[in-house]
Each structure stands twice: as structure tokens, then as C-alpha cells.
Amino acid sequence: MKNRLRVLRAEREWSQAELAGRLDVSRQAVNAIETGKHDPSLGLAFRIARLFDMPVEEIFSDGED
Amino acid sequence: MTSDDQPGPGLRKTRKRRRRQLYYMGTAVVLGALIGALLAQPDSERSFFGPDVTGLTLDPMAAIGISALILFSLLIFPLWGFTQIDEHLREQNLIGSVGGTMAVLNGYPVWLMLYAGGFVDEPHAFGLFLLAFGGTIISFLVAKARDWLPL
Known part of the structure; x- marks a missing residue:
């Protein structure tokens, strides 16, 4: 699965640790999602979408398009 | 920040x-x-x-x-x-637990066969505990290493 998390984070000038705290996950989890090593659960994906005030599908895609 | x-x-x-x-x-x-x-x-x-x-x-x-x-x-x-812990670390912990289980499920019969063939000492409880513990730690570290490696 692909995502735009790194870009969205950079736009807000947040560090991985800052984003991790806002999502209530570890910095390693944010890094793993950004690098595509971990696909977040549906619950976490929705938390991310809510934080960036965007629909989930604008942040995550299955890489098919 | x-x-x-x-x-x-x-x-x-x-x-x-x-x-x-x-x-x-x-x-x-x-x-x-x-x-x-x-x-x-x-x-x-x-x-x-x-x-x-x-x-x-x-x-x-x-x-x-x-x-x-x-x-x-x-x-x-x-x-x-x-x-x-969060879901990512939980996943790594579960991989570790599976590794420990697999180590015992495979390690015990292999150890027993090697004992029957006269290669090693008889299987013993602490050895099996070590197999489970070692399997857990090694599997966890392998899962964790994916975070560190640029793969």
C-alpha cells in the first residue's frame, strides 16, 4: 500500500516524533508506515485521515492507480 | 516539533x-x-x-x-x-511469539532424533525453555531489524 504521509507531515513541518505523539503511536510506527513496511489498521488510518482533515483514500492508495 | x-x-x-x-x-x-x-x-x-x-x-x-x-x-x-504498545510493536511482538512456538515445535523432535542417533544429550526442560526464549528473541529482533534496514 502506498501513502502520502511523509509529504503531509513535511508540509506541516512536523517531525516523525511529533506526528507519532499526535497519533498516539511510536515514532517507529510512523517511520514504518511512511516507508511502506507497515500497513496501518483501519482505525489508525482513520485517525491519520482525521488528523490531516482528509479522506482516507487521499492519503492511502493500493498502488493500482 | x-x-x-x-x-x-x-x-x-x-x-x-x-x-x-x-x-x-x-x-x-x-x-x-x-x-x-x-x-x-x-x-x-x-x-x-x-x-x-x-x-x-x-x-x-x-x-x-x-x-x-x-x-x-x-x-x-x-x-x-x-x-x-501500538499496533506496529504488537505485530513485532506477535512475530516473536510465533518464532518461540515454532522453535519448540520443531526443536524438540529434531533434538530427540539427534539424541536417538547419539549426536547430542537427552532433551531436557531447561533446554526447551531456552529454545522457546531464544526463538522468541531472535524472531523479534529479525522483525525489528526491518525497521532499521533500508529495505
Whole structure:
């Protein structure tokens, strides 16, 4: 699965640790999602979408398009 | 961080999480050392860590106390720890647990076959415990290494 998390984070000038705290996950989890090593659960994906005030599908895609 | 000298709310939470994780690991090390010290008898033949664990004798009250400590350290404390970590670390922990299970499921029959062939000593309880423990730690570290490696 692909995502735009790194870009969205950079736009807000947040560090991985800052984003991790806002999502209530570890910095390693944010890094793993950004690098595509971990696909977040549906619950976490929705938390991310809510934080960036965007629909989930604008942040995550299955890489098919 | 939103500013160089003022950490944002997210960073403060991340630091708090890291501190909590360090306390957890410190407590785990202390509990492990305590159990190891209590079980390591000077006479190696009768030690929990020796090949003949059936020779181990303990005062009944000490046996109950150590059992309670082991249950807390290897069951209650890790289960509580599972509720404190995020889904990514939980996934890595589960990979570790599967590795430990696989190590025993495969390790015991292989060890038994090698014993039957005269290659190694008879399988013993502490060896199987070590297989489970080693399998868990190695599998966890392999899963964790994916975070560090640029793959």
C-alpha cells in the first residue's frame, strides 16, 4: 500500500516524533508506515485521515492507480 | 516539533511514551535478574539451569513465591505490556511469539532424533525453555531489524 504521509507531515513541518505523539503511536510506527513496511489498521488510518482533515483514500492508495 | 525551543504536543507525548518504555524494560530486566538469582543454586547439579532439573529442591514457601514471581514476570507483566504498545510493536511482538512456538515445535523432535542417533544429550526442560526464549528473541529482533534496514 502506498501513502502520502511523509509529504503531509513535511508540509506541516512536523517531525516523525511529533506526528507519532499526535497519533498516539511510536515514532517507529510512523517511520514504518511512511516507508511502506507497515500497513496501518483501519482505525489508525482513520485517525491519520482525521488528523490531516482528509479522506482516507487521499492519503492511502493500493498502488493500482 | 513545531518550534526549535518549544516541543509540540505530539513530541511531548512521544517522549512520555519513550520514558514509559524504558521503565518497562528496566522493570523486566530487574525481574529477570531476580528470578535468575533465586533459581541459580550454587550446586549446579541441582540448579534450575542444570541438565537434571528434577533434582531441584526448594523450600515450599520459596517455591510458591518464585512461582508467583515467574507468573507475574512471564505472563501478567508481558500481557499488560501488550496493552501499552501500538499496533506496529504488537505485530513485532506477535512475530516473536510465533518464532518461540515454532522453535519448540520443531526443536524438540529434531533434538530427540539427534539424541536417538547419539549426536547430542537427552532433551531436557531447561533446554526447551531456552529454545522457546531464544526463538522468541531472535524472531523479534529479525522483525525489528526491518525497521532499521533500508529495505
